[in-house]
Amino acid sequence: MKAVGIIVEYNPFHNGHWYHLQETKKQTGADCVIAVMSGNFLQRGEPALVSKWARTKMALAAGVDIVIELPYAFAVQAAERFANGAVMLLYALHCAEICFGSENGDITAFLDAAKTFLKQKEEHDRYVQEALQKGLSYPQANAEAWKRFGLASLDLAKPNNMLGFAYVKSILQNQLPIVPRTIRRIASNYHDETFSHPSIASATSLRKTLQGSAGRLEMIAPYIPAATKQVLRQYTETYGTLHEWEVYFPFLKYRIMTAEEAELREIAGVEEGIEYRLKQAIATASTFSALIDKVKTKRYTWTRLQRTCTHILTNFTKEQQNQAEAPTYIRLLGMTENGRRYLQHVKKHLLLPLVTKVAKLKNDPIYRQEKKAASAYAAIFSEPLRTQVLKEEYATAPIQL
Known part of the structure; x- marks a missing residue:
């Protein structure tokens, strides 16, 4: 069986994500789609709108076959560390390809840029440090270095381009047998805060609409699958809130x-x-x-x-x-029957232990931080709900669809 990996947050899962998922299946012809997903807190330093379990349900309902967790130590990080953690987990599961969304949409641009960067990395890093000392922000310094080394054809000011570049660089730097692919983002930009298309909207605009009132769910209904709407409604009815800073x-x-x-x-x-x-x-x-x-x-x-x-x-x-140099385990959050068959197919060849019960991880330093993140995520609830939510972190079995 051939597996393709995708790197996601699904905060929340929307129609743009559904498009990416369908195109991934079409372009790769993969038998199994594996999503590595951030847990309680996300790459840009935000609490996830709803729990990892709720977002896993959204993913499985949409057609993802296996959902695994990107541990906190890699999830809440700048692009390079985030990408390395995610790519190494997908490699451990023997993904033949990785398919990411980007504003650019041309994988050749990413491959060329990553190869050029790796040849000139020391000089690039030195120039960035000099620019930082002159008072530029890191994104500005990086962009200036990008122009200086003739790589401006790939706009790294665009967030999905930046992450895509980091994925490709990780694959090349670690000499992994993974083929990268990219699909152009359509209709909305990552940071768009308003709706400009009848059915596609950014996750940012969806969260902004819901901010402070889960009762606005009907306002985002045209932009999310029915399953996402159902999960969001169930979550707010059960827990009384969505998670925001x-x-x-x-x-x-x-x-x-x-x-x-x-x-x-x-x-x-x-x-x-x-x-x-x-x-x-x-x-x-x-x-x-x-x-x-x-x-x-x-x-x-x-x-x-x-x-x-x-x-x-x-x-x-x-x-x-x-201490968290690379992932030390694969935590399974959910799977379909097709995902279960794939895991049966590769289980003897996995490069990291596959974990369904976190009690086995009690001495793992990467998971110890996961426990702290879970405690922080549950802190907004009153008792006994807080204890119930924490119990879900430790006792919930992988969701099966």
Whole structure:
């Protein structure tokens, strides 16, 4: 059986994701689609709108065959580390191809750029550091380096292009026997906050519409499959809320206000004296967005600060980040009957242990951070619901469709 891998967050699953999934199947002719999906917190440093289990249901209902979790140590990271973690998990499951969405849509551009970059990596990195010292933000410094080395044909200011480049670079750098493919993103851009197409919208615009009121579900109905709508409705009826940064702000404020600067410096992402800006700003910030507005500068972008705040909230330290060099297990979140057949087909040849019961991971340092992330994610609930949600993290068996 031939498997193709996709790297997703499904926050939430929408019609654009469905298009990507159908095109992936069509272009690769794969027998099995494996999605590696971020868990409780996402790449840009945000809590997932609904739980990993709810998003797994969305994925399986749409036609994904296997859903595995990208651990926190790789999920809440900049593009390179995020991509390496995801690609290595798909390699461990023997995916023959990886298919990602991008604004560019031409895989040759990604391959050429990645090959050129790897040849000039040291010079590129040196130029980026020089640009950072001159006060440019990392995205600006990277873009300037990109132009300098003649790679401007691939616009890395576009978020899906940036991630796609990181996937291809990871495949080439690790000399993996994986064929990369890309599908052009249609109708909406990643950061679009409004609807401009009758059936395709960005996840950003969908979340913005739902923000503060799960009752607006009907407003996004044209842009999501029926199964997604049903899962979102069931989740809000069961738990009474969707997850967004503002509801976590009181917990973040407590963490920052009660920590000494030296404690904050131990946290991943706390660099270059940002702990002092955070301590100063938190005293007068009454919302998460107000805090970020007070702290952000050219160097400290909104996304970088969101990730740092997520690490503070979950107490993810630099030491833990440095120790997590590569995934150590494959956590299965869900599968279809076809996915089960594929796992039976490859189970003797998997490159990492396949885990369905997390009790086996109690001594794994990467999973220990996952437990902290789960505790932070459940913190917004009152008891006994909080304990119930935490129990789901440890006791839920992989969902089978």
